[in-house]
Amino acid sequence: MRSNSAGRQPSGSLTEAARRSQIVSAAVTVLAGRGFAATALSAIAGEIGISKGVISYHFAGKAELLQEVVRHVLQQAAEWMTPRIQGASSYAEALRSYIVANLAYLDEHRAEIIALTEVLANARATPGVEQIFRDSHREAVAALQAILDGGVAAGEFAQLPTRTTAIALRAAIDAATTAMRADPDFELATFGAELAQLYGRVVTR
Amino acid sequence: MRSNSAGRQPSGSLTEAARRSQIVSAAVTVLAGRGFAATALSAIAGEIGISKGVISYHFAGKAELLQEVVRHVLQQAAEWMTPRIQGASSYAEALRSYIVANLAYLDEHRAEIIALTEVLANARATPGVEQIFRDSHREAVAALQAILDGGVAAGEFAQLPTRTTAIALRAAIDAATTAMRADPDFELATFGAELAQLYGRVVTR
Amino acid sequence: MRSNSAGRQPSGSLTEAARRSQIVSAAVTVLAGRGFAATALSAIAGEIGISKGVISYHFAGKAELLQEVVRHVLQQAAEWMTPRIQGASSYAEALRSYIVANLAYLDEHRAEIIALTEVLANARATPGVEQIFRDSHREAVAALQAILDGGVAAGEFAQLPTRTTAIALRAAIDAATTAMRADPDFELATFGAELAQLYGRVVTR
Amino acid sequence: MRSNSAGRQPSGSLTEAARRSQIVSAAVTVLAGRGFAATALSAIAGEIGISKGVISYHFAGKAELLQEVVRHVLQQAAEWMTPRIQGASSYAEALRSYIVANLAYLDEHRAEIIALTEVLANARATPGVEQIFRDSHREAVAALQAILDGGVAAGEFAQLPTRTTAIALRAAIDAATTAMRADPDFELATFGAELAQLYGRVVTR
DNA sequence: CATGAATGAGAGTTCATTCAT
């Protein structure tokens, strides 16, 4: 019995929002499991036992679906991390929380992250996605830079090229995805701790 | 201006090596300019005004061509950087040279780097490429780690989690590609200098 | 005149089974009319005014379609002959019925038989077909040999090398196909009657 | 040292006739070994280490080469069998010799026979071949019928439908090829002896 | 004579999309 307010749903028929969400999830699964090139609409539909037409009905096209995938993952990541980052009593602690929270998210949402990577890698084949990604990345770097700028302004951190540092750190965090995909034994938690330590040294006066 | 000693190639017939090389270059151009998904054999052939069949004649398949692209760029990068890295009188200088040389290469071979990125991002769609890339990346990280380990052992560097540092730094260097693609005004040289300074701080005792 | 109970199929959309059957028929027509090498999917599709994609939609590949052609013809032949062979009161009559029924089938299903011949002749180019054919041929020879063995055991027939006789007779029946293709005036019925007479002599004590 | 009257042949250069013969042999080998569909000019050329162009130089086209293959095998078969058939002292002996000689040829020239089969099966894809084959088959049947007619006229054989008998016997002989290809253990010699015995019964008054 | 390079047509297949039911 579904927690479905309507109560009476001819099997396979879901509300608009629920269907879209279900399809986005299936897309994530297929992207993560088989890669971008193998992510045909038929594969996504097959994943949840519906016909291709359903996807076309609920999304304007494949591009819109993939945009939705990207939006979904980025939003989920933001929601997941926000509470884990807030409430730091110092900039140093904020920086550490940021790093650790990011890697913890990667650790617990591997499929989403791999799916995201696959779509981003093919951004040019998917109109709209490039922009979403660019905005998101800019935001992420800006947020990180804000912490660094704050720490520097407060005299807690040493003088730093904050933008370059933000980009470099952001890249190091993202690199964990690659490392994790290439090496099954790669430990995200250890990497996160050491990265936090490393950048702790970087910012120390 | 071709370095064509014969100087006389009237018809469209080139020698095996010259044609392969020309096709690889065209592939790089198309990959960089239009992205992986748009890099059909017809697009590559069109780029140099030959028919699709010529590519099939010179390469066993698209996969072999893309492998060749990857090999070509990786080898070119290695050849370009080697002389710029050797001859450092200290580990710190070696580290700085490594960073600066890497970013200078990116700066001067944007098309190659973007092409490489496109292929690697779609490694799952191109048998053989994943292995080449993995080997190359492992090597690159190992080379970097060797410098760090050397510095630590010599007492020149502080105690560091050298592997994590190597991964993080390598990622920061690679991130310059993304940044440069996203922001036309991004200055690789400045980024390189600041990154060198940053990791200078990281390794300092 | 199609046996289409619904009677109303306005657009080009048919049910799965109907379409598959229609495509198999078209394949038979093209195979018989133009030969194996000229039987491209586009030719089959053109025969019934659909696009190539439809065939790919209903069959996993060309191989599956050709297997289906073979299965269809073999099954049709079996169904057609069974009632014409049963009910013989002696082995001699069974043998005669077998020969005559076979040739009558050839006579009335020329296209099917020619199509079958074309596919079988190119069995190496069509995975799966060789096995189907081999099984079918073995069965056919075995059935014939069973009649001969029965007649010999019952004392109705002379002592014979039954396997060789079965192969030779089976070949003679199949040869009618070749003869009929080579010579438009070849009369299958006469050939059948004479062949029956001939092998009547062979088995007579 | 080649038994070559010219004496001086730049490696790879043969006389017209020798080259054509060499290419025909290679075609037979490839046809027999890999089947019609896999018999590309490149495969034939590769078999003897020459380039495709050589074949185009010596033959007007693929069709002419395949015609030559058919002619070569048919002629070889005729030459091989003639001395083995002549000199029979009775029609019965002539018939037996004919059967046995045919099967002996099949036994000792499997590659040629399989190659022939492959080309004939695709006769419609190769202009000219169909006619050659038809003529040859007509001749073969006529030769056989001549023996039968002779035996009947001489009162040595029973009254027979000689044409049907000739076709049936010819088919039985050809069927040995199929049987031999399908079953590696099939014994051509035994089959030949039994077939001779069988048709001995057929013709006996 | 022989070669290697190039062509161009055509093959089978995949897939996003459309649409009647």
Next chain:
DNA sequence: CATGAATGAACTCTCATTCAT
């Protein structure tokens, strides 16, 4: 809302043929 059928374009790959050297 959902479906299954169909489309049509694009893709990679194969191959007989042509031709300058």
